Structure formats: C-alpha cells, structure tokens
Amino acid sequence: MSPFPRPRTAAIRAADRFRGNNRGSAAVEFALIAPLFFALLFAIIETGLIFFASQSLETAVQDSARMILTGQAQIAKFDKQGFKQNVVCPNVSVLFDCANGVFVDVQRYSSGFGSVVISDPVTSADFRNTKYEPGCEGDIVVVRLFYRWPLFVTGLGYNLANLGGNERLLSATAAFKNEPYGGCP
Known part of the structure; x- marks a missing residue:
C-alpha cells in the first residue's frame, strides 16, 4: 500500500456529495406523489360539486312543482317556455345555465299514481320529447x-359521465296530486 492517498475522480466526488446531501429529498418525494395527490383531490372536488349541483336541482324541482301543485302555474297560464323562464330559472340561476342547459318535463296522469310511467331521458339525450302538461285539480x-x-376530471381515469362528451345527466323529480284551486272544469 502506498502512503499517499489515491486521487479521486470528479465523478466519484460528485456521487459522494449527492449521496450525503438530503436537502432535495422532500422535493423529489413530492414530485413523485404530487400527481396522484392532485388527481385524487380534483376527483373529490368534482364529486362534491356533482352532489351539490344535484341537491340544488332537487330543491329547484320542489320549489317549481309547488307552483303547479297549488294551481298558480295553471292560473298564470304558463306554457312550457313561460314556466321555465318564470318559475324554474329563478330557482337554478346560481349553478346552472338555465337558458341552454335546463330541460323541463311536466306530465299529468289522471288515473292515479299507478299509471305513472317514467321514460328514460338518457336514450333521448336531445330532450325533444319533454312535455308541459300541468293538469287540473286532482290530477x-x-x-x-x-x-x-x-x-373536467375524466382525463385522469375518474369518469362519472353517463352521457357522451364528458357530461353527466343530473335529474330531479317530484310527483304529486294537484290541490283543488278552482281553475279547471
């Protein structure tokens, strides 16, 4: 053995410095975990927004249905567009684009709750078959x-879409028997 130390190469010295330095380890670990963390965070936020929007739509349908239930919509002689603009839109104006995105379907059945047939709107996603029949007393x-x-988060592998084009159909329903209001024969 030689009494003189062997000269170390620059690569070995750099490797020794890298191995002994822990200052950037948190940044590297965060860079590895951050995409998963943010994907999960955005998925949770989007799911929460969907639940909140769905509940807002449920509240709007209950408030709008009350106008038909009590006969106020029939007395005002609303047509489908008038009912949407004057009754539904004021109830959903915060979260929804009422003019282009909210679709209203009002159907009456005169022979009891057993005769109610609910069609699946997803098969006709253009919503051209929606009606406005508020009915009379007792309907x-x-x-x-x-x-x-x-x-928005569908590209990250979390897809809640039930319509094409990265959209989810939210729906809310209210079924009731019209009260006597003295308006229909």
Whole structure:
C-alpha cells in the first residue's frame, strides 16, 4: 500500500456529495406523489360539486312543482317556455345555465299514481320529447328537471359521465296530486 492517498475522480466526488446531501429529498418525494395527490383531490372536488349541483336541482324541482301543485302555474297560464323562464330559472340561476342547459318535463296522469310511467331521458339525450302538461285539480303530475353537467376530471381515469362528451345527466323529480284551486272544469 502506498502512503499517499489515491486521487479521486470528479465523478466519484460528485456521487459522494449527492449521496450525503438530503436537502432535495422532500422535493423529489413530492414530485413523485404530487400527481396522484392532485388527481385524487380534483376527483373529490368534482364529486362534491356533482352532489351539490344535484341537491340544488332537487330543491329547484320542489320549489317549481309547488307552483303547479297549488294551481298558480295553471292560473298564470304558463306554457312550457313561460314556466321555465318564470318559475324554474329563478330557482337554478346560481349553478346552472338555465337558458341552454335546463330541460323541463311536466306530465299529468289522471288515473292515479299507478299509471305513472317514467321514460328514460338518457336514450333521448336531445330532450325533444319533454312535455308541459300541468293538469287540473286532482290530477297526478310528475315534474322533472334535467341538466347536462360538464365534467373536467375524466382525463385522469375518474369518469362519472353517463352521457357522451364528458357530461353527466343530473335529474330531479317530484310527483304529486294537484290541490283543488278552482281553475279547471
């Protein structure tokens, strides 16, 4: 053995410095975990927004249905567009684009709750078959609101879409028997 130390190469010295330095380890660990963390965070936020929007739509359908239930919509002689603009839109103006996105379907049934047939709106996603039949006193009425909610986190592998084009169909329904209000024959 030589009494003189062997000269170390620059690569070995750099490797020794890298191995002994822990200052950047937190940044490297965060860089490895951050994409998963943010994907999970955005998925949770989007799911929460969908639940909140769905509950808001449920509240709007209950408030709007009350106008038909008590005969106020029939007395005001609303047509489908008038009912949507004057009754539904003021109840959903915060979260939803009422003019282009909210669809209203009001159907009456005169022979009881057993005769109610609810069609699946997803098969006709253009919503051209929606009706506005508020009925008369004692009629069974089903009020439904639909909204196409846009999704943003679907590219990260978390897809809640049930319509094409990264959209989720939100729906809310109210079924009731019209009260006597003295308006229909």
